[in-house]
Amino acid sequence: MNRNIKAVIEFDGSHFKGFQKQTKWGPTIQGVLEQAIGHTLQKKVKVYGCSRTDAGVHACDYTISFKTDNPIPAENLRRVTNKKLPLSIYIKQMDEADPEFHARHLAKQKYYIYKVLRGQRPPVFEHNYKYYFPEEADLKLMQQALDEFVGDHNFKAFSSKHTDVTDFSRSVHQAYLTEEGDELWFHFMGTGFVYHMLRIIVGTVLDVGAGKRDLLTIPEALETGDRSKRSKKVPAAGLYLKEVFY
Amino acid sequence: MNRNIKAVIEFDGSHFKGFQKQTKWGPTIQGVLEQAIGHTLQKKVKVYGCSRTDAGVHACDYTISFKTDNPIPAENLRRVTNKKLPLSIYIKQMDEADPEFHARHLAKQKYYIYKVLRGQRPPVFEHNYKYYFPEEADLKLMQQALDEFVGDHNFKAFSSKHTDVTDFSRSVHQAYLTEEGDELWFHFMGTGFVYHMLRIIVGTVLDVGAGKRDLLTIPEALETGDRSKRSKKVPAAGLYLKEVFY
Numbered sequence: 001m002n003r004n005i006k007a008v009i010e011f012d013g014s015h016f017k018g019f020q021k022q023t024k025w026g027p028t029i030q031g032v033l034e035q036a037i038g039h040t041l042q043k044k045v046k047v048y049g050c051s052r053t054d055a056g057v058h059a060c061d062y063t064i065s066f067k068t069d070n071p072i073p074a075e076n077l078r079r080v081t082n083k084k085l086p087l088s089i090y091i092k093q094m095d096e097a098d099p100e101f102h103a104r105h106l107a108k109q110k111y112y113i114y115k116v117l118r119g120q121r122p123p124v125f126e127h128n129y130k131y132y133f134p135e136e137a138d139l140k141l142m143q144q145a146l147d148e149f150v151g152d153h154n155f156k157a158f159s160s161k162h163t164d165v166t167d168f169s170r171s172v173h174q175a176y177l178t179e180e181g182d183e184l185w186f187h188f189m190g191t192g193f194v195y196h197m198l199r200i201i202v203g204t205v206l207d208v209g210a211g212k213r214d215l216l217t218i219p220e221a222l223e224t225g226d227r228s229k230r231s232k233k234v235p236a237a238g239l240y241l242k243e244v245f246y
Numbered sequence: 247m248n249r250n251i252k253a254v255i256e257f258d259g260s261h262f263k264g265f266q267k268q269t270k271w272g273p274t275i276q277g278v279l280e281q282a283i284g285h286t287l288q289k290k291v292k293v294y295g296c297s298r299t300d301a302g303v304h305a306c307d308y309t310i311s312f313k314t315d316n317p318i319p320a321e322n323l324r325r326v327t328n329k330k331l332p333l334s335i336y337i338k339q340m341d342e343a344d345p346e347f348h349a350r351h352l353a354k355q356k357y358y359i360y361k362v363l364r365g366q367r368p369p370v371f372e373h374n375y376k377y378y379f380p381e382e383a384d385l386k387l388m389q390q391a392l393d394e395f396v397g398d399h400n401f402k403a404f405s406s407k408h409t410d411v412t413d414f415s416r417s418v419h420q421a422y423l424t425e426e427g428d429e430l431w432f433h434f435m436g437t438g439f440v441y442h443m444l445r446i447i448v449g450t451v452l453d454v455g456a457g458k459r460d461l462l463t464i465p466e467a468l469e470t471g472d473r474s475k476r477s478k479k480v481p482a483a484g485l486y487l488k489e490v491f492y
Contacts, residue, residue, distance in 0.1 A: 012370040015261075058371065086372035124258040125375055127333035177408065 001067040005074060008099035009033070011059050012088040013236070014128040019053045019062075026055070029089060029116045033064065036084040040077055041070045048103045050131060050244040054196070056236030059127070061092070061243040065103040101246075109173065109245040114186040114202045129182065131202075131238035137209030138175060139184075145208040146175040146186070148199060148218040156225035160196035160233075168225070175201075195207070199233035204243055207231040227241070247313040251320060255279070257305050258334040259482070260374040265299045265308075276334060279310065282330040286323055287316045287441040294349045296490040297356055300442070302482030304375070307338070307489045311349040312453035329342070341481035347492075355419065355491040356439070360448045361484045376429065377448075377484035383431075383455030387421060391454040392421040392432070394464040395447060402471035404450070406479075414440055414471070423445075440449035451478040 009029075017026035021034075038045045049101075050063040070077075078094035085091070095219055100106075115130040122132055149172050156168040174189035186202050204221075207213035213231060221229035248432035267280075267311075283292045296309040312463055316323075324340035331337070337458075361376040368378055395404075402414040410456050420435040432448050450467075453459035459477060467475035 010370050012373065014374075090367075090370050104329075123306075124256050124334050124336050127258065128260075129371055172487050203384075 001069045003068050003070075004065060004088050004097045004099050004101055005068060005077070006063065006065050006103070007060070007078065007185075008103055009064060009093045010090045010092055012128075013053060013056050013058045017055045018057065019049045019051065019059075029053075032086065032089060034083050037066065037077070040081045041068055041072070043068070043070065046131075047153075050103045050107045051192075051241060054236045054239070055142060056105055056128070057239045057241065059241040062241050063103045063107070063244045063246075065097060065101055085167075090140055096211060100103055103244075106246050107244050109189060109191060111242045112188045112193070112198055113240045114188075114234070115180075115240070116184040116186070116202070116206070116215070116234075117182060118184060119182045128237050129140065131234050133184075133185060133206055135210045137184075137206060139179070139209070141215065142205050142209035143177050145205040145215055145218055146177065146201075148222065149175045149216075153222045154225060155194050155197055155222070157176060157221035157227050157230050158197050158200045159194040160200075161227065163195040164190050170194060170197070185190040196233050199236065199239060203231040203234045206234070207215070247315045248341045249314050249316075250309050250311060250345050250347055251314060251323070251340060252347055252349070253340040254338045255305070255308050255310060257308065258305045258340055259299060259302050261300045264303065265295045265297070265305075266397060266456045271459050275299075278332065278335060282327050283323070285314065285325045285330055287297065287314055287318070287399060289314070289316065289358075290469075296349045296353045296440075300445075300482045300485070302374070303485045305487040308487055309349045309353070309490045309492075311347055311406065312342060353436060353438075353490050354436060357488045357491070358434045358439070358444055359486045360434075360444060360480070360486050361431070361450060361486070362430040362431060362448070362452070362480075363428060374483050377480050379430075379452055381452075381456045383452060384457070385425070385455070387461065388451050388455035389423050391451045391461055391464055392423065392447075394461075394468065395421050399468045400444055400471060401440050401468070403467035403473050403476050404443050404446045405440040406446075407473065410439040411440055416440060416443070422449045437478065440461075442479050445482065445485060446476055448484075449477040449480045450484075452480070 011029050013184040017028050019029045021030045033047045034045055045066050047064050047066045050148050078091050117130045117132045152171045153169045155170050172190040176187050178185045189200055207214050208215050217229045257275050261272050265275045267274050267276045278291045291312050293310050293312045302355045320340040324337050328337050334484050363376045363378045398417045400414050418436040422433050424431045434444055454461050
């Protein structure tokens with residue numbers, strides 16, 4: 001196929017079982033995209049995504065790529081396909097890409113944000129988009145806890161028990177907190193993250209901030225790979241894939 | 247049963263098939279509430295709601311009532327039940343009520359808001375909570391159109407074809423627009439509304455504002471009951487039951 005297309009999409013993951021197509025029941029972003037783009041192209045298409053995402057996780061600038069022989073201009077393909085997509089998925093941009101571009105294989109760095117709401121209980125309308133944590137939490141202590149994760153580490157202790165990955169070495173480039181009104185945003189930048197890693201890190205850091213866990217358990221967990229030295233994962237609803245860098 | 251309880255709840259209707267329990271497939275607010283309250287009371291309970299709502303419609307201060315013999319203090323019942331409810335439903339308040347109180351039968355006036363977003367296309371995360379209408383629309387003309395609906399009218403032309411109601415006489419007490427940032431809010435106050443009536447009215451008024459429909463078709467439709475003289479209904483996502491008055 002002579003064209004390689006790159007697109008940037010945005011999605012509300014609330015009603016989806018994650019990006020990746022599955023044999024199990026439930027709609028996926030990939031499945032819905034392949035249907036809509038394939039319908040416009042009048043031919044089956046295989047869409048590659050920059051990253052797997054869990055059920056309920058959102059994305060702001062998620063990159064996909066796919067190949068086609070159809071000569072339709074990219075902007076027309078984008079516009080026509082957007083009309084077929086549910087309102088929870090939107091193609092923001094679509095362009096010709098180099099023949100060797102691949103959304104997943106060439107992704108160099110991923111930027112995720114986890115949104116935590118503090119203070120007053122949020123209205124029910126926000127429950128799919130942030131995690132509510134009403135407890136007092138020490139920001140400085142949480143930033144110190146986040147600092148422990150930066151660099152090259154074995155993240156086994158911060159992975160799900162239900163992963164089939166065997167190499168837990170990952171490189172976290174940045175991990176920091178910002179205050180955004182009543183919200184606390186956890187920012188993570190890195191080459192890639194193992195299954196549930198960011199949600200487990202946020203759960204652990206919040207516990208440190210709330211005085212329920214000693215900061216020292218983090219380097220211990222990183223060294224030993226002992227999952228009993230970390231906290232439970234926070235819900236998927238607060239997690240956003242913000243951007244992917246190539 | 248010697249106690250009558252009144253409660254005010256808030257719900258995100260996005261994932262529900264409306265308030266009212268149905269024989270058809272799909273979760274309803276009533277069904278989920280009866281399960282959670284019944285579990286706390288350790289006995290089956292019948293919950294009455296102030297109003298039917300369509301699938302996808304939200305509520306800010308929705309009143310329910312139910313009877314029980316269980317002596318548990320109302321505030322404890324509220325707290326324990328909230329822990330069993332999904333994050334999309336929240337009981338804001340719960341109190342003892344007079345024995346003759348009934349959430350539906352005694353409702354005197356209902357206040358609904360329909361939220362329309364103008365200007366820039368909203369992020370996908372807002373699609374369940376408002377209706378996006380990017381066209382230019384004349385606010386004064388829309389307010390004039392809304393004025394036509396105030397008072398006692400036969401709303402047959404503004405009802406769904408799929409209703410089994412035969413008496414379409416309803417009384418609209420207030421119908422007005424407010425601008426809230428980038429949003430346009432349609433406010434409706436009345437004794438009650440027939441199936442899809444508010445969503446059809448908003449669709450019609452927006453068409454008048456955008457210059458696609460003559461204002462005069464509204465009094466004509468009200469007089470004749472002719473459904474060809476009104477526009478299509480707007481989506482459920484923008485509609486909120488704001489409050490009920492007794």
